[in-house]
Amino acid sequence: MHAASRALPKRPTFTSAAATDPVSSLAVYAARCERDRAGDHSRVSAKPQELVPRRARLPAQLGSVLTCSGPATCVGSGRSHAEMTDAGFGGSVRILRMRRRWEGPVDFAAEGLLDGCEGDAREARIALLEQLFADGASLDEVRRAIAEDRLVTLRVERVMTGEGRYTQRQLAELAQVPLNVLLDFRHALGLARPDPDDPAFTDHDLEAARFLGRLLGAGLPHDELLDVSRVLGRGLSRGADAIRGLLGRRFVATAADEWELALLNTQAADQLLPLTGPLLQYILRLHLIDQVRSDVAGISDMLAAGRMPGSRRVVVCFADLVGFTELGQRLNVEDVGALATRLEEMTSAVVEPPVRLIKTIGDAVMLVSNEAEPIVDTALRLVASARGAGGEFPSLRAGIACGIAVNRAGDWYGPPVNLASRITAVAPAHAVVATTEVRDAARGRRWRPTGKVRLKGITGEVALFQAS
Incomplete structure (x- = not known):
């Protein structure tokens, strides 16, 4: 087993698959834990046919238990929760939330829930299934999760979503928001449109609907x-x-089986999810402050010129990978995606206010600034970073233009956007090329003329200059 996984609470290991007494593995687990906490470490085994966990060393207290007629047939009989010692997140975490919501005995083997599992993997699957059904998961939920290869994440899904209480129609009525508006906003967030009468939504959804x-x-x-x-x-x-992706890679490398992987996922959700709200609020606040400060410089000009709200003078830069189309024809999809990811990482590493990374478009990135010299410097650093990457990383080139543009939903539209894109398409590899206006505004850099060119969709010839 991986060294890191030895710190995990151990799952029960069953010694009999044909128990006749209705004693659950988790019942014995609970009894053993109670005795451990009291200082009695003797083996908990009243009958040889009981399911006895050989490695029941969980620092937890289970308030009530399950009853089972064997490792594959279980029925719940109470409500409990356990606090398990953390496996790397610090402190203790609530892991088991057992609720009385069983529909009846479930024969795991007969239902096909153990298909393809042998030996230790089968034991781990049984332990995980017992916990899922104890949590109130339905047989249909479990079957669906197995079919979609997400059984190890089902518990964390249930922890994160909670119990569904409301339909979208009820949310709309309680929040006094038209149903079609509520559905439109959910769709705008990139989520599927649900059945308006499916009671799958929680108090969190109601709070969000009221906020809207x-x-x-x-x-x-x-x-x-x-x-x-x-x-x-x-x-x-x-x-x-x-x-x-970050947590998934770590957990897969650490966990020995399904049970441990499910445990790690649940611990992460239990401890890390409550931190995300304050963290996101903090990050958003910092970005808003930064952008408000940047906008102040252009407000007077905008008011004097009578320009529409959201429009202002900006400097726009596009940088793209040279020969990316040809590379895409000889590399596999994963490698092509890795190149695009690497470009975004390089860009994020060199961008500093007042320059902003607006978006990535496959093999290109778009930057915007309210000042010319910082964005020229950023483009030069980015091109140099790509040049020093070595290996098969393609050459980079950049085009820069300035003018009045309009901000809509975080993106920018207008003549300088189109012009910067066209300049990038004709720029040489490893070069940063810009218009006369950009050159005049960034006098701190050295420039050399590259001539006048005609660009698609641009009236007349455009004089271009290369920065160094």
Whole structure:
């Protein structure tokens, strides 16, 4: 077993598969834990046919137990929870939340829930199934989770979502928000549209629906709130995917079997999930402060010129990988994705305010700043970083333009956006190329003219200069 996994609470190991007395493995587990806490470490075994966990060393207290007629047939008889010693997150964590919600005995083997599991893997599956059914999972839920290869995450899904109490229709009525508006906002967040009469939603969903109602009641435009929801949905989806990948890789390397992997997932959700709200609020506040400060410089000009809200003078930069299309034809999908990820990582490493990374578009990144010189410096550092990456990492090139653009839902639109994109397409590898206006605004850099060019969709010739 992996060294790190030895610190985990051990799952029960069964010595008999044909027990006749209704004694659960978890019942014996609980008894042993009680005796351990009292200082009595003798073996808990009244009858040789009972299911006796050989490694029942869990520092926990189970308030009530399950009764089983064997390792594959269990029925619940009470309510309890256990506090297990943490496996790497610090402190104690609530792991088992057993609720009386059984529909009757479940024969794991007869229901096909143990198919393909042998030896230790079978024992681990049995222990996990007992916990899932003790938590109140239905047979259909468990079957679905096995079919979708997500049995080890089912417990954490249940911990995170809680018990469904409301339909979307009820949420809309209680929050005084039109049902179609509530469904639109859920869809804008990147989530599926549910059946309005499916009672799958919790008090957290009701709180969010009421918050939406307050925003609408404050007079914020419906369409613009939808735009913000789309931006938040995209960003938080990527953040959740990154966190899931980080923890998933660590847990798979640490856990010895399904039971331990499910335990680690549940511990992570129990300890880390409550921290995410304050952390996200803190990060959002910092970004809002930074952007408000950046916007102040352009407010007077915007008011004097009578420009529309959201529009201002900005400097836009695109940087893309040279020859990415050809690379995509000879590399597998994973390697192509890795190149795009590496580009985003490189960009994040060199970007500092007032420059902002707006988005990644496959093989390209888009940057925006309210000042020319910082974005030129950032582009030069990014190109140099790609050049020094070595291996098969492609060359990078960048194009920069400035002008009046409009911000909508976190993205930018307007002439400088189109112009910067067109300049990037004609820039040489390893080069940062910009317009006359950018050159004049970034006098701290050295520039050399590269000539005038005609660009698709741009009227007239454009004089370009390469920065160094």
